[in-house]
Amino acid sequence: YxxxxxxxxxxxxxxxxxxxxxxxxxxxxxxxxxxxxxxxxxxxxxxxxxxNYPEIRKRFRKLKKKYLYESGGYIIRPAASASEIVMEGRTLHHCVGGDTYLRKHASGRSTILFMRFSDEPNIPYITVEISDDGEIMQWYGAYDKKPNKDKIDQWLKAYLINLKCSHSEQKEIRITTMVG
Incomplete structure (x- = not known):
């Protein structure tokens, strides 16, 4: 009482x-x-x-162009705001919503990505932290578990290959444009 x-x-x-x-x-x-x-x-x-982290919203459009990808029933995209990162951690019961991850994402030292089922793009499934040089630092689902680990690892490897190829193509286009 x-x-x-x-x-x-x-x-x-x-x-x-x-x-x-x-x-x-x-x-x-x-x-x-x-x-x-x-x-x-x-x-x-x-x-x-x-x-405290307005940079996250400001960086979203640029990050979305770089990291948004959909394939094989999954979609991955960057966090759009600080509050979205906090809610991701709260919903999945892991630590991504803490200030350490918010600071790293806001400063560009790493990027927080949300992996979802394509048919449920707003329902949290997997959270991915990727380094600024394009390597997966860690990924977790609810309660720090790794659901469908082999399948997700394989999908993320393919994603990284696509990401690196897309990035190389963009560099090639820029170089060709500058030369031509």
Whole structure:
């Protein structure tokens, strides 16, 4: 009961109101306040990350051109915002949403990519960290597991080959344009 009252007070509720002070079902009211408190804290975290890492949004368009790829029922793309990285970590229950990864992605020391099923592009599946020289540093699914490890490893190898070929073609086009 005291935990419930403390959450209500912290959220700015008027505890002189009998409905808030003495709920009919304490268990339900407490659970509602827990969820409300968690949502408030998450909203605050997301706003802070957007404020602290605006570079992530600014870099997205350039990164999307470089890293977006779809093949074999999967799609991979860079993170569009700091809050998206935080939600990825929260949803998959791994550490990608922490400040270390946000700083690395924002500064370009590495890039956070989201791998999804092509038919469910908004549902988190695999998170990939790739170095600035195009090597996979790590990848994980939910709870730091590696689902379909052999298949995903094989797909990521093919992705890297495609990425390097695309990058080489772009260099070749630039060189030809500069010479011609």
């Amino acid at each position: 005291l935990d419930y009252l403390e959450m209500r007070e912290k959220a700015g509720y008027d505890l002189h109101n009998g409905i808030y002070a003495y709920p009919r079902n304490l268990g339900t009211a407490h659970q509602t306040m827990v969820l409300e408190t968690q949502k408030t804290e998450m909203d605050k975290r997301l706003a802070e990350t957007e404020e």
